[in-house]
Amino acid sequence: MKKHQTTVIDIAKELKLSKSTVSRALTGHPHVNPQTRQSVLELAQKMDYQRNVFAVSLANNRSNTIGVIVPEFHFMFFPQVILGIQEVAKEAGYHVLIMQSGESYEAEVANAKVLLAHQVDGVLVSLTKETLNFDHLKVFQRKGIPIVFFNRVCDDMEVPKVVVDDYDGAFRATEHLIKIGRKRIAHLAGPHSLLISRKRLNGYLDALRKYDIPIVEELIISYDLTLEKVAIYMSHLLSLPQPPDGLFCINDPTAIKAIQVIKSKGFAIPQDIAVVGFSNDYASDLIEPSLTTVAQPVREIGKTAARLLLDQIENGSDKPLIRQLNTELIIRRSTQVEEKLWLSK
Amino acid sequence: MKKHQTTVIDIAKELKLSKSTVSRALTGHPHVNPQTRQSVLELAQKMDYQRNVFAVSLANNRSNTIGVIVPEFHFMFFPQVILGIQEVAKEAGYHVLIMQSGESYEAEVANAKVLLAHQVDGVLVSLTKETLNFDHLKVFQRKGIPIVFFNRVCDDMEVPKVVVDDYDGAFRATEHLIKIGRKRIAHLAGPHSLLISRKRLNGYLDALRKYDIPIVEELIISYDLTLEKVAIYMSHLLSLPQPPDGLFCINDPTAIKAIQVIKSKGFAIPQDIAVVGFSNDYASDLIEPSLTTVAQPVREIGKTAARLLLDQIENGSDKPLIRQLNTELIIRRSTQVEEKLWLSK
DNA sequence: CCAAAAATTGCAACCGTTCCCAACCTCTGT
């Protein structure tokens, strides 16, 4: 059974002091005798004293905690963003409460409530693909708790957002496919509910337009990001009378899955179909052929978002700026025909 | 600035009730007039009322939170374990506080303190590779807070542990290499500080012994799990007068990195060197050649650990049992010579 | 040596909930 935890009162009794003095000694308050402080600290150490954060939070009405809501830990993207968040948060003395929504709107709403109940000082959010209503997040605004969106942002709320230039990344990815001579470029897009899907789709479309490549509806497939579907849609694309000769996928997991399907159907990559992904997931350099992709500064996204949030929390600044980080097109074998290859070091 | 959060008192005033009654209505306590409860619930809803978990925890002296300490989110192993943990915890109404130690002992100690301060009801721990002293964890025991170790466990504490049969997995992996005719089997082992490294090493050694394969010291390299080192050690192994013809790696990231090095040096896999990993990381099926590996039921590890912990928390049962989950050897191309290949579906 | 300033320390209220106990109200049944 859980035993009694030592409290300031235990220490106070032992030292025949009042809990106020002990508290002050412990928190480094100036008005306390150095000797007293010394003995308090020693005893605290000896008694395994740990400040009860609940009591502290209750007393100061702040938790020194920031909440993070992400869709899911299924690929390395979110875990790495969190790495960045924790790095910044830790340095500033904040804890991080991580919630996964599992791509479910209901779960996201529930998670928002949990964070609220935990009195978080701020929230970082990346939306699920199902989220169309934002009331559960507006509650934070109403209560004066800062929010920052990252990656999967929404246009309906005026708060800071951290994204990469999805439009531009998609544009350049598609342009790259065009420049290596592809004419029938398919796009496995994400659900329309996600702004990120729409932006990448637009980048793709505009690249086609710029180079006067006809836009073919049947080559654009929007799906729900569950990988099982990729096999279905990819098979369908390949069985078209005129299959695509290029493919731009909304993200790397999709592209990787697509590559597996393409290979299994006997098509050659990149000769028959050149493939480009988005994110530079660590697996993208491992597959065969290695995947050309639009790299995002993943960890940096986390750090930037965390910094923006802390800035709002501590300085109250809240210009709803959008911080757009740059992407980089990384060309690998999935779009390089043999002769152009130089040996990977 | 953070605004006032509505409290039971606000609701009580509005309804001209006492906070006790409101509290009871909100928590579903039976001694409350259904009508009263109804109106309380309605008003609470309207006022965005959220129970303050800090106050609740303080009052009941329990947080309904379990803490998790893991080394790092660098590969999918820990994120997936956490997926399992959250699943079980959520169902039981517990929150999960996730701490990353970044493989640093100091950070692990700090994390333990944070969890203590958060009054967690229990802790799940996977040690860093640096951890040799366990005082920071024994504190939990002293305070009667249950601990369960998983994956990276320690022998020094009598608490429940969830592991896979590392010895057996390593044994079978090595045996597999022997059975396909390899005689000079190298092992990239983890640091000796980790029990898991020692167990896998022993499995490897015993397999060699069983089949009367001489144990060659120079083929066994224990390293600190930072991937940059793999290139160094692997190059060294390959430059030996008699390079190895088989390689068993402590985990998949190591094996994947090793494969890249081996290929870049012009050796053929599996003809020149057959490679086996451990974990069945999702990338292991994507690389070329795909990696033979010892699969662990990753998510199940998280669920099992969480269940064991909750059982201790709620029923106080605390037999220090060791739950050993089974591994499965998954044979892929990194150990299959061409003629034996059947087409991957 | 004593008053006043400065350094310490203690008191008590407060943060938001829970929960025990007592008080109250409203029915019963006689």
Add this chain to the structure above:
DNA sequence: ACAGAGGTTGGGAACGGTTGCAATTTTTGG
């Protein structure tokens, strides 16, 4: 009409820590 039962409600002490203010002690200087 009234005692007791039972359902409801209010009061107030915790929970552990922070903090403004008052009280106490020590120091300092005239």
